Amino acid sequence: MEQYTTLAEYYDRLTGDVGYSRWADYVERHFRRLKRPVRSVAELACGTGSLTSILASRGYQMTAVDLSADMLSVAAQKCQDQEVLFLCQDMAQFTLLEPVDAVICCLDSVNYVTRPQRLRRAFSRVYQHLAPGGLFLFDAKTPLAFEQADGQTYLDEDESLMCVWRADYEPRRRICGYGIDLFTLRPDGAWNRESEYHEEFAYTPEELHEFLDQAGFTSIKIYDNLKMRAPKEDSERIFFAARKD
Template sequence: MSPEAREPYETLAGAYDGLTTDVDYAAVLQFFETVLQRAGHSPKTVLDLACGTGSMSVLLAERGYRVIGADISEEMLTAAAQKAAAMAENPPFFICQPMQRLTLPEPVEAIVCLLDSLNYLTEPEDCRKTFHRVWRALRPGGMFFFDINTPQKLRGLDGQVFLDENDESYCVWRAEFDEEENCCYYGIDLFRRRGALWARSFEQHCEYAYDPDTLEQWLREAGFARVECFGDRTLTPPGPDEQRMYFAAWKE
């Protein structure tokens, strides 16, 4: 019998870092700073939106930025706070907020939302609300920097099965794309070692296949005066078969 499905990242949070060692956070940070330097922007305050376990938040803080990390998952934020506790100086500050209801006490100079976190907004209206909230949370001249899994990638995942494992965890996830809902569903079975035994849990994740042209339109509707689109960690425009693309939206 399958275990009862948990909320996304409820149980995966504890195993997330160990199962995502292939994520090159340093390369993503370098690309973020390349886009900043290209525009002559030098922010001091950065919001890491949908920060997860805080890996990027910590890297940003180590680079000298004053960082706020926001996420909807209390479990992921617990892992992030534990990670940041090891920092001797300038640790990030974490808050529990959904993207579409983002509220900051004062605006920041840059906002990042990485690792296809925006795709997790499965209601398009929530994405539009998020863009408006982000615009209000930025200082004039600030940049909103995010990436998405492209529709091509999400459709290509249909029917795929993937395995991730380390000494403490074993993860099997199956992908199915629903054309009517325009969503890719991931069923994730996670087995974690508990002494001589393994404990099993199940989560279902879902990502919406956002059309890049539509996202650009919504960004401009939210007030962003300039929007740039890039291929995967490259300053060139995305190709027709791009799997991941980046956006830089500027508030003037």
């Protein structure tokens, strides 16, 4: 079953609590720490383009990459008055027209790359497409986050939309699967039901650090969720900031 097909149309209604402006503020805090100005930014797994749009409005030259054509269609509509380049590509094989000053990948999108070898390739592609001195910034859920989610059922709804999803974590495979049922209200008062299935891989911080090191990155630093301090042992989301010399 494909991911982010049916869900794409309703994604923004289900993620109204994400706080993309706060994420953009955090991204810019890391940009300001660089020794070089950041003008061009590529966002991997951009989804419906909410963060892309905010950064574009703040003056960055944005390239938005995502594997889902349905999500990119929504993003293109959202950014129709902005100069954003959209690319429908796999992050393990993406190609940019020219090097960029920064690459970002947010909302645990790296966990959706469920084969470690493919994530290694993605990090290598990022390194190749960064300008010297450029920054790679991304977040990831920790194994603890998936352990805590195991067996939990979640519900998001409004008057005409209901999304029910259950998380099941398999420690041996290190895969957390999400069965997602989406119910939408029809004009005749009946409800349509559609389903998707998503999977995420539980990477350890040590593995992600190793992948970055193998790709050639230096000055690799780890931060707590949307903080500028080191993560705690019980952190469920962490950020990596890696620089290309």
